[in-house]
Amino acid sequence: MGYSREIYEEAETIMERRRLFAEQEAEKRRNLLYMRSPRAEQIVHDLARTSVKAAKAVFGGSDVKKELEKLKIKNQAMQKDLKKIISELGFPENYLEEWYKCDKCRDTGYIDGKMCSCMKTLLRKTAYEKLNKISPLALSDFDSFSLDYYSKTPLADGKPSAYTVMSRVLNFCRKYAYEFSENSQSLLFQGGPGLGKTHLSLSVAKCAIDNGYGVIYVSAPAILSKLENERFSGKAKNENTEQLVMDCDLLIIDDLGTEFTTKFSVPAIYNIINSRTIMSKPTIISTNLSLAELQEKYSFRMVSRIIGMLDRVEFVGSDIRQQKRRERKNRQ
Secondary structure (H helix, E strand, O other): OOOOHHHHHHHHHHHHHHHHHHHHHHHHHHHHHHOHHHHHHOOOOOHHHHHHHHHHHOOOOHHHHHHHHHHHHHHHHHHHHHHHHHHHOOOOEEEOOOOOOOOOOOOOOOOOOEOOOOHHHHHHHHHHHHOOOOOOOOOHHHHHHHOOOOOOOOOOOOOOHHOOOOOOHHHHHHHHHHHOOHHHOEEEOOOOOOOOOHHHHHHHHHHHOOOOOOOOEEEEEHHHHHHHHHHHHHHHHHOOOOHHHHHHEEEEEEOOOOOOOOOOOOHHHHHHHHHHHOOOOOOEEEEOOOOHHHHHHHHHHHHHHHOOOOOOOOEOOOOOOOOHHHHHHOOO
């Protein structure tokens, strides 16, 4: 996958920081060892000199094999002494080595001129984070989701209370998030405004990200605007947002139905959902619109197809944002 120059530069900067940190920490450990054991410092310096002596033996015209064998025996004896000192001080065997985040490439991002898997992962993570900045919302969590704003009064038609329904929704979302995998089902969060759809979808996103999955969380207007801009401005070659939303482990599109309906937006939404379903990649979509309103905005065929691909999770209750506004007014 291609990335913009900005993504590459940011990833390379992160990689350089990792490498520098590993080297600085190794230097601190060496200084601590030398302070605790001057003998260890002397051994390290003597070991460094053996390479110089080996070179002199090769170019000095003496019995090279004999000299190198003597240096090898001396070198092994010093290494054994050094390991003993490190062990007696309670330090790990690799105490003097650089503890790189990736031992394969030593935090350079490349192995023999080829990109290391750690660099590929970092590029993808950096691209996802950049795309997630489209949303101005901070990630929420399940612990901050309050059921206090949902009525416990059963409905007149015998249906359970909003509190009961939303307790089930909260438990379902929490279980979905903690058990999330690349094979998880796709969901449609549906209900009026201010019922907690955004909060719970963000909570799912946070949990999946914490568990190492690549998550993209965007609002429908923002992602469609970006996709359309890239498509018709020629920026797709550098940024390729469409590929990112297709490839991520979990895609969450918030506020479906609030975007402007254009000849581009309707097929774009359908293509994203349909393509990810074919690839068995989970998607969560939240909307304030009812099924009838969705059909009016898009089409019966498209909505029925979406409903067939996503499991519906219904949110009920009264607008929490309005309840909170009233609470603030009453406190003033």
